[in-house]
Amino acid sequence: MSFLQLDDIVKKYPGAERPSVADFTLGIDQGEFVSLLGPSGCGKTTTLRMIAGLVEATSGRIHLDGKELTRTPVHQRGMGLVFQNYALFPHLNVARNVAFGLEMRRTSKAEAKRRVEEALDLVRLGHLSGRRIKQLSGGQQQRVALARALVIEPAVLLLDEPLSNLDAKLRDTMREEIRSIQRKLGITTVFVTHDQDEALAVSDRIVVMSEGVIEQVGTPEQIYEHPANRFVANFIGRANLFDAQITHTAGGVAELDVAGLGQMRAVDDQGAKGPATVLVRPHRMQVSKAAADDAHGTVETVVYVGDSIEYGVRVGDNTVSVQSVAGAAERLERGTTVRLSWQTEDALVLT
Amino acid sequence: MSAKTRSARLTVLGLTVPGLLGLAVSFVLPLAWLLRMSFNRGDSTGYIEETFTLDSYAQFVGDSYYWDMAWETTLLGLGVTVLTIVVSYPIALFLVRTESRFKGILVALAVAPLLTSSVVRTYGWLVLLGNQGVVNQALMGAGLVDQPLALINNRIGVYIALVEIMMPYMILCLLAGFGRFNQELEHAAQSLGANRWRTFWRIVWPLSMPGVLTGALLVFVLTISSFVTPRLVGGGKVFYLATEIYDQATATLNWPFAAAIAFILLALFAVVIVIYQRALRRIEAQ
Numbered sequence: 001m002s003f004l005q006l007d008d009i010v011k012k013y014p015g016a017e018r019p020s021v022a023d024f025t026l027g028i029d030q031g032e033f034v035s036l037l038g039p040s041g042c043g044k045t046t047t048l049r050m051i052a053g054l055v056e057a058t059s060g061r062i063h064l065d066g067k068e069l070t071r072t073p074v075h076q077r078g079m080g081l082v083f084q085n086y087a088l089f090p091h092l093n094v095a096r097n098v099a100f101g102l103e104m105r106r107t108s109k110a111e112a113k114r115r116v117e118e119a120l121d122l123v124r125l126g127h128l129s130g131r132r133i134k135q136l137s138g139g140q141q142q143r144v145a146l147a148r149a150l151v152i153e154p155a156v157l158l159l160d161e162p163l164s165n166l167d168a169k170l171r172d173t174m175r176e177e178i179r180s181i182q183r184k185l186g187i188t189t190v191f192v193t194h195d196q197d198e199a200l201a202v203s204d205r206i207v208v209m210s211e212g213v214i215e216q217v218g219t220p221e222q223i224y225e226h227p228a229n230r231f232v233a234n235f236i237g238r239a240n241l242f243d244a245q246i247t248h249t250a251g252g253v254a255e256l257d258v259a260g261l262g263q264m265r266a267v268d269d270q271g272a273k274g275p276a277t278v279l280v281r282p283h284r285m286q287v288s289k290a291a292a293d294d295a296h297g298t299v300e301t302v303v304y305v306g307d308s309i310e311y312g313v314r315v316g317d318n319t320v321s322v323q324s325v326a327g328a329a330e331r332l333e334r335g336t337t338v339r340l341s342w343q344t345e346d347a348l349v350l351t
Numbered sequence: 352m353s354a355k356t357r358s359a360r361l362t363v364l365g366l367t368v369p370g371l372l373g374l375a376v377s378f379v380l381p382l383a384w385l386l387r388m389s390f391n392r393g394d395s396t397g398y399i400e401e402t403f404t405l406d407s408y409a410q411f412v413g414d415s416y417y418w419d420m421a422w423e424t425t426l427l428g429l430g431v432t433v434l435t436i437v438v439s440y441p442i443a444l445f446l447v448r449t450e451s452r453f454k455g456i457l458v459a460l461a462v463a464p465l466l467t468s469s470v471v472r473t474y475g476w477l478v479l480l481g482n483q484g485v486v487n488q489a490l491m492g493a494g495l496v497d498q499p500l501a502l503i504n505n506r507i508g509v510y511i512a513l514v515e516i517m518m519p520y521m522i523l524c525l526l527a528g529f530g531r532f533n534q535e536l537e538h539a540a541q542s543l544g545a546n547r548w549r550t551f552w553r554i555v556w557p558l559s560m561p562g563v564l565t566g567a568l569l570v571f572v573l574t575i576s577s578f579v580t581p582r583l584v585g586g587g588k589v590f591y592l593a594t595e596i597y598d599q600a601t602a603t604l605n606w607p608f609a610a611a612i613a614f615i616l617l618a619l620f621a622v623v624i625v626i627y628q629r630a631l632r633r634i635e636a637q
Contacts, residue, residue: 054538074541075550087539090531091557091634100553101543152543 528562
């Protein structure tokens with residue numbers, strides 16, 4: 001059993017047609033940073049709230065360090081929570097917000113003072129301890145919320161979309177900071193986000209969810225390079241998905257008849273047969289000029305984004321995205337007829 | 352002064368003058384007239400001597416009967432205010448927290464009694480609380496009491512009726528005052544180890560203070576100046592400053608004395624408003 005173990009967790013709200021979370025089973029190791037990733041309404045926040053105890057699971061069990069806490073009330077779980085809107089107490093100043101959890105634990109005044117200072121230094125806000133909450137910027141409020149959750153030395157740190165209210169630049173710095181603090185303290189962390197870049201950047205493992213079910217669990221590399229299905233492939237990064245017919249499989253490589261492209265090859269871990277989907281990331285696609293009678297399609301859009309050029313190539317009814325490094329190849333104009341290709345190891349057969 | 356600021360000033364003046372005039376004619380002038388009246392000498396024949404004396408005030412201050420009455424009035428104000436907070440707070444908290452799609456209707460229901468005049472509601476309480484009323488009939492039917500309880504023509508009835516009449520005002524103030532509250536704050540407190548009780552006293556209650564204070568001020572002022580309910584439910588047997596003013600003005604015809612009591616009541620308001628302002632400033636300084 002893992003440090004934080006969730007078994008067959010189900011949450012079904014009364015009157016709801018389908019459960020918000022269904023048969024959620026996941027083990028999280030001590031010190032691990034796990035992201036729950038999915039579009040809104042996928043059940044990721046509900047799952048986090050069940051771990052926190054704010055939402056009661058309809059069925060299933062939660063164990064922490066071998067002890068069951070499925071029915072333990074929130075205030076006895078000892079988990080550190082950071083909310084999307086920070087939920088700082090507006091009537092208390094920064095230091096008293098951070099001290100709140102220690103006061104509830106009846107920590108001695110001297111020790112509480114020391115630990116509050118430590119926590120504020122950790123998030124680099126030591127100089128603002130006397131400030132009122134409404135005098136702080138969004139990023140500073142975020143840090144106070146983090147310090148408040150960390151000061152109680154929680155068994156698990158739960159972060160509910162903590163970065164979504166920050167502007168893009170701050171979001172990147174904060175996520176690095178959260179990750180480095182997490183590493184420093186070695187604290188087990190569950191991070192809820194709908195932002196795949198965020199999840200890829202910070203996680204040891206990612207749990208991709210959709211409509212209340214786990215689609216895939218894996219390291220960022222596994223999720224990105226070997227998505228388990230179309231949903232994951234589409235949700236993580238940009239993806240070209242081709243309908244294809246497998247004609248022959250040997251040694252982990254499938255020969256395919258791809259609609260609009262003809263005979264191609266792709267990696268096939270599962271030895272699938274018949275109809276399949278092939279995933280190729282845009283930056284792994286190659287595009288070259290071709291005579292009209294030999295072409296797969298026509299360049300429809302050209303977007304120059306500095307370090308790369310993004311082409312939209314019309315193939316039959318579909319548009320294929322191709323990202324090529326700017327300057328590395330001849331720039332294609334709109335209307336050019338082209339052939340598309342890829343290296344066998346850059347294409348993956350999905351089931 | 353530039354033309355622009357002058358025209359801005361004229362605009363401000365133009366917009367405020369009608370309101371100020373209205374206030375002056377309907378409020379300040381009568382009040383000044385009343386103040387003047389309180390310095391005249393009156394007697395129980397209704398004769399008013401134009402003079403300048405503090406006799407009426409001296410009569411009030413020198414008689415422990417009126418001191419008791421002022422004390423009872425203050426006590427009524429405080430008691431009704433506290434009781435109204437106690438019974439309104441859970442309702443307001445429920446209305447703030449509920450995610451029911453009937454929330455709007457529930458709020459409307461909570462303040463719907465305002466649609467009925469307090470005179471009518473006072474008569475309602477007379478019916479409910481009387482010896483033959485629903486309350487006493489139920490208590491006797493259940494065998495809890497042998498004799499009907501005296502719930503009207505005394506202070507108990509006045510308290511009960513006033514608390515109910517004041518509840519919609521209090522609920523409205525509490526709802527407005529809950530602005531900074533959201534349920535995530537309770538969740539945060541709980542995740543930090545606070546049980547329900549401590550979450551309430553450390554988070555919910557302090558955050559609701561602006562609403563509580565405003566509601567308390569409003570209810571206190573409305574209560575000590577209320578006349579109909581103490582008069583009707585009290586059955587002429589309990590006396591407060593407001594009922595005394597009426598009696599002095601209409602029965603005893605001692606207008607100067609009635610005016611003096613009115614100003615003493617006004618002084619009580621002033622004290623309460625100062626206390627309110629101080630308390631509010633302390634909360635906002637947090």
